[in-house]
Amino acid sequence: MSQTPHQPQRTCVGCRLSRNRSDLLRFVLSPQQQLLVDYRQKLPGRGVYTCVDPNCVVRAVERKQFHRALKVEKLDLDKAALVTRIAAEILQKIENLLGMARKSAQVVSGGEMVLNGLKTGGTYALVVMSQDISEGVAGKILRAAQKNNVDIFQALSKERMGKILGKGERSVAALVPGQLANAIRHEIQSYKRMSREN
Ligand SMILES: [Zn+2]
16 A cells, blocks of 8 residues: 555545555445445545545444535444445455456366366466365365465355356366456455454
């Protein structure tokens, strides 16, 4: 989260620090006066920003900073639910990026395929494993990934992974190094921050 003078800066309403706008979460008010997470930073209207940090989101809710910044008196906000919604937005972004990786052939999938790749020194930027993967396969993949210093991301079901990758169920996939893999790794960091237990 380094600051460069050429990037527009915004202030987090939780901790009051100024950061690059692209490193912050943006929120807007819907026409129904509900707070929306504008994860792509594209929705029209006055925006409010927080760090990608549950502490800042929670603090902003507790101190009524969303009300103040959006100039509304009534805004029904549950801080835990808001953090959960943000995590869901980020997960959706990760799914979209995985779909893009599939379309541009940046991802391989299938337990055997990935395992063989890892064992024969194939370079992967990241391994994605389903939450409902069988223990035996998970153990093998874990060991092989650790040996090759490849991170593992585990947050989706095998059914969901299959849908994204255009297959039946899929428990294991691996990203080849590149911009998409980097973008996914970046989102995973955000997801991990927002989805940790409060
Ligand atoms: Zn902050």
